[in-house]
Amino acid sequence: MFFKLDGKRVVLAGGGEPSLWKAELLSAAGARVEVYSESFAEGFRELASSPPSGQLELKARRWTPEDLVSAAMAVGAFSDDGEAAQFASAARAAGVPVNVVDRPAFCDFQFGAIVNRSPLVVGISTDGAAPVFGQAIRSLIEGLLPVSFKRWAEAARSLRGEGDRLGDTMEKKRRFWQRFTDLALRNADRGPTSAELEQLTGDISEEATRHPVVIIDIGPGGAEALTLGAVRALRGADDIFFDEDVPAAVTEFARREARRYPIASGRENSQSVATDMVTAAAKGGRLVRIRTCVAPEASAEPDEAGALRAAGLSVVVLLPGHAP
Template identity: 45%
Template sequence: MTQRRPETNRARRIERLATLPLFHKLEGRRVVLAGDSEGALWKAELLAATGAELHVFASGGPEPFEALAAASSGGRILVHARNWQADDLAGAALAIGDIEDEAQIRAFVAAARQAGAPVNVVDKPDFCDFSFGTLVNRSPLIVAISTDGAAPVFGQAIRARIETLLPAGLKAWAQAAKDWRPALQARELPFALRRAFWELFTGKAMAAAERAPDESDRAALFAALDQIEGSGDGTGRVSLVGAGPGDPDLLTVKAIRALQSADIILYDDLVSPGVLELARREAKRMMVGKKGYGPSVKQSEINALIVSLASQGKHVVRLKGGDPGIFGRAGEEIAACKAAGLPVVIVPGISAAQGAAASLGLSLTHRDHARRLQFVTGHARSGDLPEDLDWRAMADPHATTVIYMARATLSGFRDRALAAGLDPATPAIAVQAATLPGEARVTATIATLPERLRELPKGGPVLVMVGHALGEAHAGTSSRSGRRSA
């Protein structure tokens, strides 16, 4: 068998960005706003909140802006009751115009660009260097949403959804992070310890998002940091993380947090690109492919790599398709970590069986048909069908059996199970790439399914489910448009 070395620094998949989201520091800086409409007033309110020195040029008179100027406690608001001039744009950090006449728009844009100021013309995206997104304000925590002008109402609906997910108390936690950062920086800690502090901070903030932090929170966090620093011996840690069956939406919150705190991610072939997109951008990714009946990195090499990297003080995330504790060889990796004295945690994931059943709209333990759910592997270390399976259990008419890695050995499984008494008419389903857009399936009986596996695309993970609880899918009631149901 050809040995495959771990792949490192694989090119990251970056989706095209319609616009690049940036956050401008405007406090004390000159910003020019031309216009006197309701839209201009809204822009003035937003810009004043940044602490900018805002110059408003309102040819219709200063009245719309007088109350705002009087009430502003952030930056200075200077209202000029005249049209703008090119010299007014000198030194401007931003230029915003609420202008309707196209000739005036073109002149304003040209003058702003000549002055080196990014320009925005309200509701005229073709003339804009930047746009104003929809904001979720927990300042200094700010979330900006943009649809590139395509659907503002859609952006507002997303904002409303995010508003419900971010308690108002996070504003105080974000401010605490800003206030406490200088004390952390003064300690001149290595990156790993600084990141450990912010991970602790984040965990505490998310657990107590409804209230503002106090001095006891600060003291507890710095005490925890002292403990980590005092016990620091260069040892890292290992997280065995379940990536689920493929759909990124099925990741657990804990899995996402692990991915966001990883230094290095060792991932399998079965992990979808969408899952990797949720990882921390700075994390190094290494593919340690485990592909049945094809070139693979040996398990012993993966074990050694995990130990070596974590021993350098890294947080190593071992990312596995499905659940790491179900035919994911987690036991061998846990043993290697414990032998090396490395702390290791398991983050469970949605199993492939659960994902496939959900995609099919089935209950694997329908009480009218199944008393037991059993997961078995389709091949032993040698790659052959395991000889020590309990074939009477495989033939149990009241069990649902899920067979992992069964593409090459299903005919042998079928023959042994039928010989043990399994009804040849028992419904059986093979699912490939469950929960992903390319999901394909074959619905048959256990007697005929092995020969029909050739209807599935070559390569890719195949899961086989057998049992009378699958009867509804066997009858074709759960077929989905765009997916193969044979």
């Protein structure tokens, strides 16, 4: 979950260094932060004079339950479990979600490590168990997500207001966002150009949006042996036909709303499967077929691919990669 804190009041109890980090984070999210403490660590007054985004006000006194009324969020940093429990109890009595720094037992939510390409934000949580490990995972993901993704996310937010220009049905809108995403991933080293965005929002014929059926053959490596192209096809699929013995870790790459069709083991029903896929493909969505193969010769195309091509569909077969 991501809280929208822009312009909202957040109560922060405690003036130590852990509170300073939270004050900076909350202010960067646009919150109006009120910090209650009888003393403040070095850096608080400088932060209050120039907060990153929102407002920050220092209250030189201990917090009271009345301070929590109508707050959007409550955060406390205490060395004493007794005061931590009082703060959490008072926040809940006021109907305010609460976090107590380094005290998971008193928390309604946790602050995860984040990769910030705002408005694209990735959150990593260890449920308070291993914050340093979460930070290490964040570093790995930061290396995978170029800073230019921020520009693609900003463009997407701007395009959200285009309404029917992106398609007059939910299906057409989703196809638009699939084209947008494909373009972004192909050009991850830069942001979008105005000409590219204009072309995306222009009229595109049904023929131009027709996608090939993607057949993914997987070997003993399972999900670890999937190629990048196979993962991308699964994430964009509308309909997925898969052998019953395909590992769940493979199909989990697909969107939750993708329609799934398990297929009983045995090759004698390949013609029936092909007929069902032709019917599904006629709806205009992206179709993926996942097959298991245990030997190199099993990767050869069976009758399914031929039947699909005979029905006028383009077919792409992705062979298994190698497990690391």
